[in-house]
Amino acid sequence: MNSKVGEAHHESCYLLTEAPCKEASMFVPPQDAMSWCLQRAIPSDLDVGHEHIELLMTELERASWDGRDLFHVRMAVEEAVVNAIEHGNKRNSAKVVQLDFRVSPELCYIDIIDQGEGFDPSSLRDCTDEEFVDKPRGRGVMLIKELMSEAVYNEKGNRLTMIRKRNDPAFEIREEE
Amino acid sequence: MSNKRRIIVSDEGAICVVRFVDKKIVDSASIEQLGEELNSLVLVDKKSVLLLNFEGVEFMSSAALNKMISLNSKLKAVQGRLKLCNLRAEIKEVFTITRLDRVFDIRKTEPEAIAAFKL
Numbered sequence: 001m002n003s004k005v006g007e008a009h010h011e012s013c014y015l016l017t018e019a020p021c022k023e024a025s026m027f028v029p030p031q032d033a034m035s036w037c038l039q040r041a042i043p044s045d046l047d048v049g050h051e052h053i054e055l056l057m058t059e060l061e062r063a064s065w066d067g068r069d070l071f072h073v074r075m076a077v078e079e080a081v082v083n084a085i086e087h088g089n090k091r092n093s094a095k096v097v098q099l100d101f102r103v104s105p106e107l108c109y110i111d112i113i114d115q116g117e118g119f120d121p122s123s124l125r126d127c128t129d130e131e132f133v134d135k136p137r138g139r140g141v142m143l144i145k146e147l148m149s150e151a152v153y154n155e156k157g158n159r160l161t162m163i164r165k166r167n168d169p170a171f172e173i174r175e176e177e
Numbered sequence: 178m179s180n181k182r183r184i185i186v187s188d189e190g191a192i193c194v195v196r197f198v199d200k201k202i203v204d205s206a207s208i209e210q211l212g213e214e215l216n217s218l219v220l221v222d223k224k225s226v227l228l229l230n231f232e233g234v235e236f237m238s239s240a241a242l243n244k245m246i247s248l249n250s251k252l253k254a255v256q257g258r259l260k261l262c263n264l265r266a267e268i269k270e271v272f273t274i275t276r277l278d279r280v281f282d283i284r285k286t287e288p289e290a291i292a293a294f295k296l
Contacts, residue, residue: 046204046205047204050203050204067267068266068267068270071236071267072267074236075236075238075271078203078236078238079238079239082205082238082240127275127276128275128276133275133276133277133279133280134246134249134250134280135246137243139239139242139243139275140238140239142274142275143239143271143274143275146274147274
């Protein structure tokens with residue numbers, strides 16, 4: 001098992017140009033309290049992004065995550081990484097996406113920074129509005145906010161920090177009828 | 178019928194039943210291809226009654242959802258009909274959160290969906 005603090009496995013490569021998110025009021029779990037951490041700058045390449053999502057999923061499973069908890073994190077991180085590469089960096093190969101993933105049996109922390117212009121999440125149309133509900137696009141950000149315990153963009157909108165607690169009671173009410 | 182790589186198509190009477198090859202529908206090139214194959218069912222193969230059977234699908238991103246929405250629009254344009262079935266609970270939850278459960282007719286099982294077409 002990789003879940004004991006003493007056996008924690010931390011990976012990092014490339015130089016992180018920004019410290020963990022401070023502008024959000026979000027609790028940033030210290031690395032030594034987590035069973036696995038990865039901090040890496042990846043190229044704006046969806047295949048590389050997906051490889052890192054799979055790494056995160058593997059480590060979550062190793063930390064006993066399963067079912068809806070695991071699905072929710074996969075959905076949120078999938079949308080976030082794709083948004084950072086496609087909409088943030090516009091697949092520009094000269095730009096990188098910084099990933100900070102931290103996993104413990106109780107908590108998953110994800111911080112994603114792109115080098116794009118940013119955006120105002122509040123400017124997105126409401127995809128559940130009758131007028132737009134059958135139109136493509138605009139669901140990723142909504143899913144991120146709905147499926148994670150907390151999800152905060154920085155002011156510029158090029159950085160998303162999110163936390164999912166395992167067995168978070170906030171999600172029990174949506175169990176299938 | 179045109180060649181398909183991301184979907185498996187079978188006919189149940191007048192109903193065209195579509196299953197998915199990929200367990201996880203996330204790869205962007207595969208999603209684009211999936212979208213083209215779904216659209217070609219309507220535009221090339223002239224299918225107008227479709228059932229998407231999600232058996233075996235473990236995960237799909239919103240990019241894949243967009244292809245379903247696009248298919249729905251194509252079918253609407255030809256007065257076609259679309260139903261979905263066998264969604265795992267977590268994927269059904271995604272449809273519920275995004276209110277797409279109001280756009281799509283989602284049934285639990287394939288027999289239930291096929292019966293609903295015949296109502």
